[in-house]
Amino acid sequence: MPKKWQFATMSDFPSQRQDKFVLRLPDGMRDRIKAAADENNRSMNAEIVATLEAEYPLPRSSTDEALWLLGELDKIRGMLENEKPQSPEALALQAYSDDISKRLKAAILRQAFDDAKE
Structure with a gap:
């Protein structure tokens, strides 16, 4: 027996x-949004949402923030390692980033331990 067609209702989306x-x-803002959306190959709604997300990001937990900072420090260290720094300033920056990285890792472990206790 053939399947019957079932039409989606508006609430199905x-x-x-x-x-x-x-x-x-x-006046004129809709046109500017439309132009930006076209340039970014997305709908006007998606363009507005992307702009709002950039301006009003979800708040990060302290653990998420620490992990982000750790990633940023790793990027800095990687750039310094690739450049083979010889100057005292570059070496000091490397040492500083190593120290911050260790402190952030310790803070993340403490936060995870505290979260596990709750």
Whole structure:
């Protein structure tokens, strides 16, 4: 027996369950958003959301922040290692980044231990 076609209702789409917000835009702003969206190959909605995400990111936990900083320090150390620093300033920066990295790792372990106790 052939399958019957089943039509989706508007509530079947995830976008229908997301928060909605009506917004009044100043003259010309819609055109600027449209131009930026076209340039980035995305919808106007996606362009607006991306802009808002960049301006209002989700708050990071202290552990997430520490992990991010650790990653940044690793990048700095990697750049310094690739350049084979010889100057006293570069060597001091390398030592400083190593010290911060160790302290961040210790802080992350303490936070994880504290989280496990709760």
